[in-house]
Amino acid sequence: xxxxxxxxxxxxxxxxxxxxxxxxxxxxxxxxxxxxxxxxxxxxxxxxxxxxxxxxxxxxxxxxxxxxxxxxxxxxxxxxxxxxxxxxxxxxxxxxxxxxxxxxxxxxxxxxxxxxxxxxxxxxxxxxxxxxxxxxxxxxxxxxxxxxxxxxxxxxxxxxxxxxxxxxxxxxxxxxxxxxxxxxxxxxxxxxxxxxxxxxxxxxxxxxxxxxxxxxxxxxxxxxxxxxxxxxxxxxxxxxxxxxxxxxxxxxxxxxxxxxxxxxxxxxxxxxxxxxxxxxxxxxxxxxxxxxxxxxxxxxxxxxxxxxxxxxxxxxxxxxxxxxxxxxxxxxxxxxxxxxxxxxxxxxxxxxxxxxxxxxxxxxxxxxxxxxxxxxxxxxxxxxxxxxxxxxxxxxxxxxxxxxxxxxxxxxxxxxxxxxxxxxxxx
Numbered sequence: 001x002x003x004x005x006x007x008x009x010x011x012x013x014x015x016x017x018x019x020x021x022x023x024x025x026x027x028x029x030x031x032x033x034x035x036x037x038x039x040x041x042x043x044x045x046x047x048x049x050x051x052x053x054x055x056x057x058x059x060x061x062x063x064x065x066x067x068x069x070x071x072x073x074x075x076x077x078x079x080x081x082x083x084x085x086x087x088x089x090x091x092x093x094x095x096x097x098x099x100x101x102x103x104x105x106x107x108x109x110x111x112x113x114x115x116x117x118x119x120x121x122x123x124x125x126x127x128x129x130x131x132x133x134x135x136x137x138x139x140x141x142x143x144x145x146x147x148x149x150x151x152x153x154x155x156x157x158x159x160x161x162x163x164x165x166x167x168x169x170x171x172x173x174x175x176x177x178x179x180x181x182x183x184x185x186x187x188x189x190x191x192x193x194x195x196x197x198x199x200x201x202x203x204x205x206x207x208x209x210x211x212x213x214x215x216x217x218x219x220x221x222x223x224x225x226x227x228x229x230x231x232x233x234x235x236x237x238x239x240x241x242x243x244x245x246x247x248x249x250x251x252x253x254x255x256x257x258x259x260x261x262x263x264x265x266x267x268x269x270x271x272x273x274x275x276x277x278x279x280x281x282x283x284x285x286x287x288x289x290x291x292x293x294x295x296x297x298x299x300x301x302x303x304x305x306x307x308x309x310x311x312x313x314x315x316x317x318x319x320x321x322x323x324x325x326x327x328x329x330x331x332x333x334x335x336x337x338x339x340x341x342x343x344x345x346x347x348x349x350x351x352x353x354x355x356x357x358x359x360x361x362x363x364x365x366x367x368x369x370x371x372x373x374x375x376x377x378x379x380x381x382x383x384x385x386x387x388x389x390x391x392x393x394x395x396x397x398x399x400x401x402x403x404x405x406x407x408x409x410x411x412x413x414x415x416x417x418x419x420x421x422x423x424x425x426x427x
Contacts, residue, residue, distance in 0.1 A: 004031045026068045036236040038079045052077045067103035078123045083274045085312030090123040114143040118155045128316030128352030153182040166356045167392040193228030196221045239268035255292045279305045283321045299328035319349035323361040330368035359388025366404045378408045
């Protein structure tokens with residue numbers, strides 16, 4: 001907060017040149033980004049930029065300052081576009097930052113190139129393009145060392161998030177623990193909170209909640225994350241902790257407490273007018289409702305979330321929400337609708353490049369509708385699921401794959417399918 005106050009004091013200084021003032025504005029916008037106040041960051045840049053999808057005014061700026069403006073506007077376009085579910089915003093964001101990277105490369109500023117690549121990779125993650133995100137993070141990290149402090153820590157954190165998205169949990173854990181010292185020495189509370197919530201998510205997904213020691217470890221990470229987000233004044237990330245706590249409690253069968261945390265997150269995101277996180281929250285709410293047997297309520301909620309996401313380019317989240325709706329529809333015995341919804345989830349995830357999410361949708365299709373599929377269909381769908389999830393390090397997902405394989409073998413032995421036209425090469 002001191003940095004924000006100092007910059008607000010310095011920017012009106014009449015002795016500054018226009019270029020110096022623009023650079024200070026970029027610094028101030030970045031400080032607001034760290035607290036999750038993207039609306040304030042946009043207001044800082046409004047003398048140069050009229051909003052998402054429009055180019056900033058660079059006519060009077062030198063190359064370095066132009067590159068800084070393109071980077072900041074690119075970052076803000078990505079965040080605002082995600083929050084408001086503006087279709088095409090992530091591509092707009094990447095285009096602006098690609099211009100920025102070209103200028104920084106010409107200026108031989110490797111650190112700024114790495115910063116821009118880290119932000120571009122985040123846009124790829126939002127769209128589900130995990131392989132592209134991995135490539136950009138690897139290139140960014142190759143340009144950084146431990147002297148780069150928070151910049152390297154952010155690249156490490158987001159690299160771990162890619163692996164969490166891909167269910168490569170051991171890889172994510174190794175990335176986080178390998179870079180832990182950078183987070184421990186950081187003065188950036190939002191960054192430190194993000195480290196702890198991500199570590200908590202990894203431990204939870206690895207099944208740590210199944211014993212008392214593991215349960216305490218997950219709870220400790222979430223509590224620590226909450227403390228740091230409170231210190232940073234980052235309400236949006238605080239909502240993320242509330243959402244994750246709700247899913248954690250759902251796994252323990254503590255549904256009433258889960259709903260309380262979802263209510264807390266909903267209040268935060270509603271106040272922030274954050275449609276993206278509200279849609280993700282509805283998916284979490286539906287999962288809790290399904291777990292406690294309130295299927296009709298879950299299907300109604302998730303249907304509304306899909307309607308919102310269909311108007312955006314958040315394809316990865318849309319695939320996840322479609323999978324949840326497929327589960328609800330199958331539990332309501334609306335078999336054909338469920339099958340169509342699962343198929344759409346698979347296609348949406350695959351088209352976005354998020355193959356692991358496509359695999360989870362295929363797996364759910366088998367789990368929910370195996371009695372309504374032929375043996376040949378089951379084998380084909382399982383092959384898809386296995387191929388999409390072949391790199392998973394999640395014991396839960398591996399267990400689900402094994403269960404589905406056993407279920408399919410049972411069907412095959414019972415049904416004696418016709419294999420004459422079956423070909424692995426056509427899957």
